[in-house]
Amino acid sequence: MFEIKYKVTIGDINYGGHMGNEVPLRLFHQVRIDFFNSLGSSELNLAENIGTIQIESFVKYKKESFLGDELIIKIVEVFIEKTSMKIEYEVMNQSKEIVVIGNTLLVGYDYGRKKISRIPLEFVEKIRLI
Secondary structure, three states: OEEEEEEOOHHHEOOOOOEOOOHHHHHHHHHHHHHHHHOOOOOOOOEOOEEEEEEEEEEEEOOOOOOOOEEEEEEEEEEEOOOEEEEEEEEEOOOOOEEEEEEEEEEEEEOOOOEEEOOOHHHHHHHHOO
């Protein structure tokens, strides 16, 4: 559906010599930002001044990743409900081995009114076209 590349840096490495537990959430965030931007949207404004707030995340570690690894971070699926969207991710290394899978649950949010809101139809239509 959408992917970016990322090279593991020293800041991503923990005391065990591999990628730290927190890094996949940053990677998910970056690919999501780039994906929304590619659609002419953003996390603060999907459309109609409705943004998103992340309310849940899940990460499953499948394999270690090390300094210098070249990763492919993918959005593999987006499921949209009335006020929420679940985005599924996959991270692979340069050998095409899955390193991490996971998902995030976002809700539509009207930052001006400080209220949960519907995911805008304009955004839903953009996703359907992919």
